[in-house]
Amino acid sequence: MKMASNGVCAGRGFWVVFLVLLRLGCSEGQRVPAAFVFGDSLVDVGNNNYLPVSFAKADFPHNGMDFPTKKPTGRFSNGKNTADFLAEKLGLPTSPPYLALISSSSKSNSSSSFLTGVSFASGGAGIFDGTDEKYQQSIPLTKQVEYYLAVHENLVQHMGSSGAKKHVAKSIFVVAIGSNDIFGYSGSSKLRKQHTPQQYVNLMASSLKDQLKRLHSYDARKFVFVGLPPIGCCPSQRNQNKTAACNEDTNSWSRMYNTALLTMLKGLQSELNNISYSCLDTYAVVQNFVQNPSAYGFAEVKAACCGLGNLNAKVACLPISQYCPNRQDHVFWDLYHPTEAAARMFIDKVFNGSTQYTYPMDVQQLAAVEV
Template sequence: MAFGISLLSLFTLFALSILSFAYSKAQMVPAMFIFGDSVVDVGNNNYLPCVARADFPNNGIDFPTKKPTGRFSNGKNAADLLAEKLNLPSSPPYLSLLLGKNDSSFLTGANFASGGSGILNGTGRAFGPLLPLTKQVAYYLSVYEHLVHKLGSNGAKKRLSKSLFVIVTGNNDLSSYSRDSDLRKRNTPQQYSDSMLLVLKGQIKRLHIFGARKFVVTGVGSLGCSPSQRSQNEGERCDESLNSQCVSYNKGLKSMLQELKSKKLMDIHYSYFDTRRFTEVRAACCGLGKLNAEFPCLPISTVCSNRSNHVFWDGSHPTEATDRVLVDAIFDDPSHYTFPMNLRQLVAV
């Protein structure tokens, strides 16, 4: 009897190991770690006493649960859709794990993104306490220690070297500069962009020290053509001064990544994604006022009936349909939007 039970137990363990192996092989990378702003926030701000939140209707109207989750979107956002492409589960917000609201071993990653935040610590301060990039990276170091404890130093380093580190930030820094006369008095546009790049460079190097080798870094979009910007301008025109600074920043970002790869962190690989190349449209799907963009998406807001044909969900955030187009582009585009490789190629390195 004991022998028979042992055989059954061994068979069960063998079967489970096969299933586990098959699942791990289905995943294109072991894990994905997300850093950034509201474009990829999956609800971290729900756990902060801030006003930059999206945990109320009509947000989430097309999410599988049909409920708001803290995503600044009608449905899934780019972080969710990237996870789908990679056959990974979408990571819950890190703060929910920190506060014991969810359980995770961090083996498939974590999401540290915080709506309203930026590269610079002062960005978004008017919204209340947020998680700037430096704080997000500090939280990642706690996850690193957890993985070392769980997998051992070599096991953690091996897993992290094949994982993706996705950085989607900078939008709020540049938008803040365009609105803040004090910032403009203290810094020329070039000085401000340089300060952003210096901090970002330092955080990438910090992540590298703690295991990161594969980076996905996005440039900023044509922020001056977002509905929220257009609604403030005569004739609903784009803010070309802000767009020009976006172009300059993206150029500097691309150069910084090339320099890191060629001179300082030669063992990294990266995919830079230029979102600015995508065409902008005028009106938001959810909001109030001119272009549905003078006020944020609120429970009392007007909501378009067909979210699939709108680029913008609210005054500054894309719809799920737009994010699907963007994620498809970064994943498989040969060269038009990505440099020096697309995401599929990065995974294969």
């Protein structure tokens, strides 16, 4: 795929982009040149708004009620999400949705739009193709990587091969995906007959490895991996139990995948030997929120803030749904996703100084790695 350059690639326009890049590289507080984000609804900042038949959308109230604009943005949150807070810590603007940048109405689909990063994340997406069947349409990881290759081609056209390589190699690649694959396994008797849980998570890790090698071949060198949380404790899973307890099967599969992910990453680093990464123990952080909520300022860990029915988890966060008056004391915004408060606290825990929750280094250390 080739994207329109609006004439920036020639002559004087090239130097405009080059000077912009120099300014970006020297801006105060900016730790890396760019962040490229891959994942699902936990980090989607609006890509699904541009998928015409997708059911996995958040472009309506009450989503976004605490966002600075007070309007829904396509984030599955009452406000900012994990991608926003990570960008803030890195000294970057939030990476814009790729589909917004290349939409026919966009006037900014030149390389300058991509200099500080792009988000390819999509609600409903999984490591495997087809995890989006329930929601009709999302951008699976394989397609997200293809979109990145198009962005990389565009950067090369405008910055030259060497310039693009240096820019991208110093940037952060965020990967937050896998929950929908676990939900897919949980809800499919066919998959459970075909694969044991261990076989399935190993396939997840192996498939992810294939995509990481594609990214590496296009200059990606520094990765942040957001491990799976205890997804069995989200309101939609608790709602399936009469006691509102967590679903221990899905939690165990999440832990199993996180272990497989770490094993795969250690092997990949030995194989490629010029990549660096920070793997975030999302499971431990969120489990602490759930088991000791008052220590983190939370009061409600079972029910969603926005929804209807038992635990506000019978109906998703729709305009007809009720919402809690205090979003700060809820861990969950809707039946699947964290509140802005939980997302902020999560990034605070993993960005710097917390070896308890990161391996082999925290995100701040990763950003400082010389390439």
